[in-house]
Amino acid sequence: AQSVTQPDIHITVSEGASLELRCNYSYGATPYLFWYVQSPGQGLQLLLKYFSGDTLVQGIKGFEAEFKRSQSSFNLRKPSVHWSDAAEYFCAVGLYNQGGKLIFGQGTELSVKP
Amino acid sequence: NAGVTQTPKFQVLKTGQSMTLQCAQDMNHNSMYWYRQDPGMGLRLIYYSASEGTTDKGEVPNGYNVSRLNKREFSLRLESAAPSQTSVYFCASSGGTNTGELFFGEGSRLTVL
Numbered sequence: 001a002q003s004v005t006q007p008d009i010h011i012t013v014s015e016g017a018s019l020e021l022r023c024n025y026s027y028g029a030t031p032y033l034f035w036y037v038q039s040p041g042q043g044l045q046l047l048l049k050y051f052s053g054d055t056l057v058q059g060i061k062g063f064e065a066e067f068k069r070s071q072s073s074f075n076l077r078k079p080s081v082h083w084s085d086a087a088e089y090f091c092a093v094g095l096y097n098q099g100g101k102l103i104f105g106q107g108t109e110l111s112v113k114p
Numbered sequence: 115n116a117g118v119t120q121t122p123k124f125q126v127l128k129t130g131q132s133m134t135l136q137c138a139q140d141m142n143h144n145s146m147y148w149y150r151q152d153p154g155m156g157l158r159l160i161y162y163s164a165s166e167g168t169t170d171k172g173e174v175p176n177g178y179n180v181s182r183l184n185k186r187e188f189s190l191r192l193e194s195a196a197p198s199q200t201s202v203y204f205c206a207s208s209g210g211t212n213t214g215e216l217f218f219g220e221g222s223r224l225t226v227l
Contacts, residue, residue, distance in 0.1 A: 006156075041220075041221075042220060042221075043118075043218035043219055043221055044157075044216075045218075046215055046216075090156060090157065100145045100164065100208045101162050101172065102216060103159075104149075104157040105156050106154055106155060106156040107156050
């Protein structure tokens, strides 16, 4: 069965430090991969997506992610974190030809220290 | 731009009561989805509608029913609410079955006492 694992429930980084959020997936075919961000009390907003091609994808707000097929991973990175990046981040896998539905990971809550 | 609109935003129910969550999108999207969000469990798919006139079960459909009223609207009904259905519910829509990019509403927080 398809699944997405985000091993880190909560991460705290200092403002200006670099960030990497981990995501591993289990899916039999080439996946569509996504990162979403959720600010408190809000819906989810798409940060970036990978469908095919270049394995390093750029997103909004200075985020990027790298697809590594050999490791079944799609880790999210940012070189310098801002206080406004504090939020919950969700990795998701899209299932081809299955109604466009997404399977989400458990989420990683990011706190930013001043 | 309204995008995806959910109503109500907050609701408190007693065990056994029924209610319907409404969702409407103005992006002319074909596909619509209902997810629930619980702490530590991410978002889990309840039901989805790949296109007008079709609905399918997701991961956690028990205790829920849905109606795809037209292309714009997709409602979620709890016939007999249970405390285990206390959650935040999100409606989402997508322009195509294989694009994967979902657009979310702001959520509906439901408490069942």
